[in-house]
Structures are given as C-alpha cells and as structure tokens.
Amino acid sequence: MQELVPVLTEEEIERTIIRIAQSISLDYKDRDLILIGVLKGSFIFLSDLVRKLSIPVKIDFIQVSSYGYGTSPSESIELKNDVGIEIKGKDIIVIEDIVDTGFTLEYVINHLNNSEPASIKVCTLIDKLERRETDIKIDYSGHITKEGFLVGYGLDYAENFRNLPGIFHLKL
Numbered sequence: 827m828q829e830l831v832p833v834l835t836e837e838e839i840e841r842t843i844i845r846i847a848q849s850i851s852l853d854y855k856d857r858d859l860i861l862i863g864v865l866k867g868s869f870i871f872l873s874d875l876v877r878k879l880s881i882p883v884k885i886d887f888i889q890v891s892s893y894g895y896g897t898s899p900s901e902s903i904e905l906k907n908d909v910g911i912e913i914k915g916k917d918i919i920v921i922e923d924i925v926d927t928g929f930t931l932e933y934v935i936n937h938l939n940n941s942e943p944a945s946i947k948v949c950t951l952i953d954k955l956e957r958r959e960t961d962i963k964i965d966y967s968g969h970i971t972k973e974g975f976l977v978g979y980g981l982d983y984a985e986n987f988r989n990l991p992g993i994f995h996l997k998l
Contacts, residue, residue, distance in 0.1 A: 830977070830987075830994040834969060839951070839979060839992065842968040843871070846949060847878035849966060850919065854881055859917050860943075862909055864934060865889040867923030870980035870988070871951045875921065886911045888937075892930045903933040909941075918943045919966070923980045924952040928960030935962075952976060952993070969993075 834842075850859075863872040865887050876885060889907040918938060925931050925948070935946055949966035956973045975998070977983050978990030987996065 829997040830990075831974075831997060832992060833971065833974070833976060833995050834979075834993040836991040839968075840874070842951070843874050844878055846966050846968060847875055847880075850875075850949070851880040854883075854917060854919075857881075857917050858884075859919065860884045860886060860911065860913055861919050861921050861949075862913075862934075862938070863887045863921045864923070864930070865907070866988070867980045867982065868921045871923055872921045875949070884911060886913075888934060890930055890934060892933075903930055905933075905937065909938070913938065913941045913943045915942065915944050918946045920946060920948050922948065922950040924954055924976060925950045925958075925962060925964060926954045927957050928962040931962050932960045951979070952981070 859881065861872060861876065861883050863869060876883060886909045888909050891904045891906055920934055922931060931948060938946055947965040948963065950964055951968040953964050953967040953970045955970065974995035975983065976993050977987035977996045978993045980988050981993065982988045983996055
C-alpha cells in the first residue's frame with residue numbers, strides 16, 4: 827500500500843514561488859528572457875512562476891525522458907521534443923520540477939548550449955541532493971531536500987500524483 831507523507835503544503839509552495847519570481851524579476855529586468863520548462867514535471871511550477879514574474883518573458887518547453895515508470899533516474903536520456911523558438915543570443919532559464927542526479931539537467935543544458943544562448947541558468951522547485959552525481963549549479967532553488975521519492979505539484983510516479991496540490995514523500 828502506498829503512503830503519502832506531506833513535505834510541502836500548497837501555501838509553502840506559493841511563498842517559495844513568490845520568492846523565486848522576485849529574484850528572477852530583479853535579475854532579468856530589462857533583458858530578453860526565455861523560460862524553458864522541462865516536461866512533463868515542470869508545467870505546474872512554470873505556470874505558477876510565470877504569473878508571479880513582474881517582467882515580460884517568452885516560454886517554451888523541452889521534453890526529455892529519464893525515469894520511465896520506475897523510481898530511479900537513468901543515465902540514458904532521450905530527447906522527445908525540442909524547443910521551438912530561437913534561443914541564440916538569448917538569456918535562458920531552464921525550469922525543472924526537481925533536480926535529482928543531475929543527469930537530465932546536464933543533458934538539457936548541453937543540448938541547449940548547442941544553440942549558443944547568451945546565458946543559461948537553472949531554476950528548480952526541488953533541489954534533491956541525495957543522489958546528485960553531476961556538478962550542476964542551481965541558480966534559483968525553491969526547497970532543498972535530501973531524500974525520499976517525491977510526488978505532487980507536477981512530480982509523478984508512473985504518471986500518477988501530478989495533480990496533488992502539495993508535495994509528498996511517496997512510500998511504496
């Protein structure tokens with residue numbers, strides 16, 4: 827039987843998003859910023875974040891696959907859908923729901939760098955240090971956690987639980 831243990835409430839997530847949005851808005855005032863959400867997990871976080879920004883931004887998505895239907899990420903990353911707008915010479919912030927091992931994010935950053943953006947920074951709601959295996963710099967971090975398989979607010983287990991308003995540790 828599965829058990830959901832609360833990690834972040836809806837209200838805590840909203841306060842975190844406001845804090846991150848204020849930082850991004852200040853850092854990118856008067857700049858041409860593109861937010862690139864990593865699908866599928868980032869879509870809820872990105873939609874809430876963009877509505878709290880006080881600056882204009884463009885939005886696009888990239889879809890990669892690394893988890894499949896398990897609880898452990900794979901080092902084998904597959905690009906499913908690429909960004910559709912021109913990013914050459916633009917400032918980019920990659921929006922992730924969670925950074926775990928860092929393999930997916932490292933792949934995405936290397937892929938986007940091939941298009942020669944002016945800069946790439948990373949924003950994640952959850953920075954999970956437990957299994958980090960890459961030297962990825964997180965520029966905007968919402969919540970740091972050390973362990974647990976997390977679901978809710980876009981995070982899933984086998985495509986389930988994305989719709990939960992908070993974030994929970996899933997005990998299988």
